[in-house]
Amino acid sequence: xxxxxxxxxxxxxxxxxxxxxxxxxxxxxxxxxxxxxxxxxxxxxxxxxxxxxxxxxxxxxxxxxxxxxxxxxxxxxxxxxxxxxxxxxxxxxxxxxxxxxxxxxxxxxxxxxxxxxxxxxxxxxxxxxxxxxxxxxxxxxxxxxxxxxxxxxxxxxxxxxxxxxxxxxxxxxxxxxxxxxxxxxxxxxxxxxxxxxxxxxxxxxxxxxxxxxxxxxxxxxxxxxxxxxxxxxxxxxxxxxxxxxxxxxxxxxxxxxxxxxxxxxxxxxxxxxxxxxxxxxxxxxxxxxxxxxxxxxxxxxxxxxxxx
Amino acid sequence: xxxxxxxxxxxxxxxxxxxxxxxxxxxxxxxxxxxxxxxxxxxxxxxxxxxxxxxxxxxxxxxxxxxxxxxxxxxxxxxxxxxxxxxxxxxxxxxxxxxxxxxxxxxxxxxxxxxxxxxxxxxxxxxxxxxxxxxxxxxxxxxxxxxxxxxxxxxxxxxxxxxxxxxxxxxxxxxxxxxxxxxxxxxxxxxxxxxxxxxxxxxxxxxxxxxxxxxxxxxxxxxxxxxxxxxxxxxxxxxxxxxxxxxxxxxxxxxxxxxxxxxxxxxxxxxxxxxxxx
Numbered sequence: 228x229x230x231x232x233x234x235x236x237x238x239x240x241x242x243x244x245x246x247x248x249x250x251x252x253x254x255x256x257x258x259x260x261x262x263x264x265x266x267x268x269x270x271x272x273x274x275x276x277x278x279x280x281x282x283x284x285x286x287x288x289x290x291x292x293x294x295x296x297x298x299x300x301x302x303x304x305x306x307x308x309x310x311x312x313x314x315x316x317x318x319x320x321x322x323x324x325x326x327x328x329x330x331x332x333x334x335x336x337x338x339x340x341x342x343x344x345x346x347x348x349x350x351x352x353x354x355x356x357x358x359x360x361x362x363x364x365x366x367x368x369x370x371x372x373x374x375x376x377x378x379x380x381x382x383x384x385x386x387x388x389x390x391x392x393x394x395x396x397x398x399x400x401x402x403x404x405x406x407x408x409x410x411x412x413x414x415x416x417x418x419x420x421x422x423x424x425x426x427x428x429x430x431x432x433x434x435x436x437x438x439x440x441x442x443x444x445x446x447x448x449x450x451x452x453x454x455x456x457x458x459x460x461x462x463x464x465x466x467x468x469x470x471x472x473x474x475x476x477x478x479x480x481x482x483x484x485x486x487x488x489x490x491x492x493x494x495x496x497x498x499x500x501x502x503x504x505x506x507x508x509x510x511x512x513x514x515x516x517x518x519x520x521x522x523x524x525x526x527x528x529x530x531x532x533x534x535x
Numbered sequence: 536x537x538x539x540x541x542x543x544x545x546x547x548x549x550x551x552x553x554x555x556x557x558x559x560x561x562x563x564x565x566x567x568x569x570x571x572x573x574x575x576x577x578x579x580x581x582x583x584x585x586x587x588x589x590x591x592x593x594x595x596x597x598x599x600x601x602x603x604x605x606x607x608x609x610x611x612x613x614x615x616x617x618x619x620x621x622x623x624x625x626x627x628x629x630x631x632x633x634x635x636x637x638x639x640x641x642x643x644x645x646x647x648x649x650x651x652x653x654x655x656x657x658x659x660x661x662x663x664x665x666x667x668x669x670x671x672x673x674x675x676x677x678x679x680x681x682x683x684x685x686x687x688x689x690x691x692x693x694x695x696x697x698x699x700x701x702x703x704x705x706x707x708x709x710x711x712x713x714x715x716x717x718x719x720x721x722x723x724x725x726x727x728x729x730x731x732x733x734x735x736x737x738x739x740x741x742x743x744x745x746x747x748x749x750x751x752x753x754x755x756x757x758x759x760x761x762x763x764x765x766x767x768x769x770x771x772x773x774x775x776x777x778x779x780x781x782x783x784x785x786x787x788x789x790x791x792x793x794x795x796x797x798x799x800x801x802x803x804x805x806x807x808x809x810x811x812x813x
Contacts, residue, residue, distance in 0.1 A: 229540060229542070230540060232542065243570060243671075257542070279653060281652055281653060281811065281812060282812060282813065285813065289547060292542045292543055292545075292546045293539070293542060293543035293546075294546055294547075295544060298548075299546070299550075300655075300657070301550035301553055301554050301557075301655040301657060302547050302549060302550040302654070302655070303546060304550075304653065304654055304655045305546055305553060305654075305655040306542070306546045306549055307548045307653070309653035311649065311650070311653065313646060314646075315645065315646035315647055315649045316645075316647075317564070317568060317645060317647045317650075318645055319571040319572075319645070320567060320568055328560075328563065328564040329650070329654070331560045331563055332553060332560050332561070332564075332651060332654035332656050333549065333553060333654060333655060334549075334551070334552025334553050334556065334560070334655075346791065351598075363732070376650075380549075380654075381557040383545070402609065403758070425626040448743060456671030471767070481567070491762055507741040
């Protein structure tokens with residue numbers, strides 16, 4: 228069996244007195260889709276920058292494709308595709324030219340760049356935009372172009388930092404579909420996100436990160452099984468009454484969480500619990516039974532919501 | 536001893552060309568991007584010398600009876616005196632434009648330096664590639680300038696003078712590279728570039744012996760010329776065009792220009808590394 232493409236042990240990044248990444252361990256085998264899930268400021272992007280060989284680590288060991296980023300930065304980067312959080316396409320070049328100049332950075336001959344650019348524009352569903360200006364593209368199209376650009380060197384690892392932040396739901400689904408196809412082809416994906424639905428859609432395995440530390444690790448379904456119940460009942464009593472209602476519901480569910488706008492009840496049978504709520508004379512203004520998600524896992528582990 | 540895995544082997548091979556030619560790839564990108572404002576470059580490269588050579592070299596010169604400078608063979612026409620300085624100032628003008636807003640765009644507005652940074656190319660190569668592309672643009676400007684100077688009869692010795700576009704390039708880099716090192720440290724455009732334009736470039740243009748010999752300026756202001764790449768390049772250009780009598784030897788001007796460009800280049804590369812590898 229081949230070695231993992233990424234191995235991090237005690238990986239640490241310090242800015243002054245702040246430990247942005249605080250001694251994390253993880254491995255990513257080839258072909259896996261690996262996610263870093265956590266709120267803003269958790270250290271996800273810093274970790275990505277270290278793996279991407281553009282930021283040196285403060286402590287610990289890191290091997291990417293068997294090489295140390297401190298000594299073999301260009302070698303590692305030659306095998307990566309990077310989709311940054313903020314688009315950095317060249318708006319002074321046309322869509323297709325953006326792919327070609329980027330391919331040149333990898334030493335790829337111009338002709339090969341041109342052929343690949345056409346293939347990638349087809350993959351990104353941007354063929355008819357080849358001659359357009361970048362600024363004329365929608366947000367979702369720009370993201371797809373950035374992903375196409377990251378694929379110009381046929382990378383072994385595709386790294387995506389918050390790939391769908393700021394996109395509307397339809398554009399997100401188009402993007403997920405493209406990423407899913409890459410996954411099927413065996414491309415290793417490493418992505419950060421603070422959207423649990425994105426993590427559930429795309430990741431085979433993920434780590435939950437908070438304050439630079441790994442709080443939990445596993446597949447999305449395993450994490451939910453381990454850290455949450457099968458179902459969740461969400462009740463709203465109005466912001467002044469939530470806490471009082473929650474007190475009366477102590478013991479009725481396996482766990483009760485009070486958020487500013489609603490009460491969450493963790494249980495394996497949501498409908499049953501809802502009946503109980505009515506029996507004891509509580510009348511929520513709205514009620515909802517849903518499956519547990521990674522959001523609940525995160526809430527359980529940190530006491531905070533992912534998106535604040 | 537473990538054998539190198541295929542993935543490691545591929546990585547080692549993948550960086551061979553970028554390690555060698557990375558700066559050229561960056562320059563290639565920048566030159567391609569210049570095409571977006573290609574006509575502006577061509578029109579200003581031709582228009583600027585036309586306006587200055589007609590207006591000052593011929594127009595103003597008609598009113599100047601008294602020779603302002605001596606060449607190796609005695610007094611020279613005003614147009615001969617002023618033309619090398621105009622060429623150098625055009626080069627410095629281009630450098631000022633490219634090494635300010637383009638740098639801010641690369642780091643902040645278009646963020647393209649960050650995109651380059653994620654590729655195998657190094658921060659030093661990004662900096663060098665940018666410099667190469669601007670050097671190409673400056674050289675285009677100074678060559679066009681020189682050809683028009685020949686057409687206006689504003690060169691004493693056309694053969695020796697043919698080195699003038701290179702002197703202009705050096706002037707552009709001597710002024711531009713320290714400016715690049717400064718621009719690369721800026722995270723916000725708080726009007727600093729307008730200050731550079733108005734309070735550094737313009738005074739240098741006016742007090743660097745551009746329109747009249749530096750020794751006719753009050754002694755208290757002559758130091759502006761001594762630290763000005765523009766003055767050193769103008770003097771060097773005049774030396775090439777008609778020879779000079781007295782003053783600083785030509786190689787001293789060359790040394791000053793090389794030193795300014797060299798120090799600026801080293802500082803700029805360092806700033807790029809610091810900024811992109813935080």
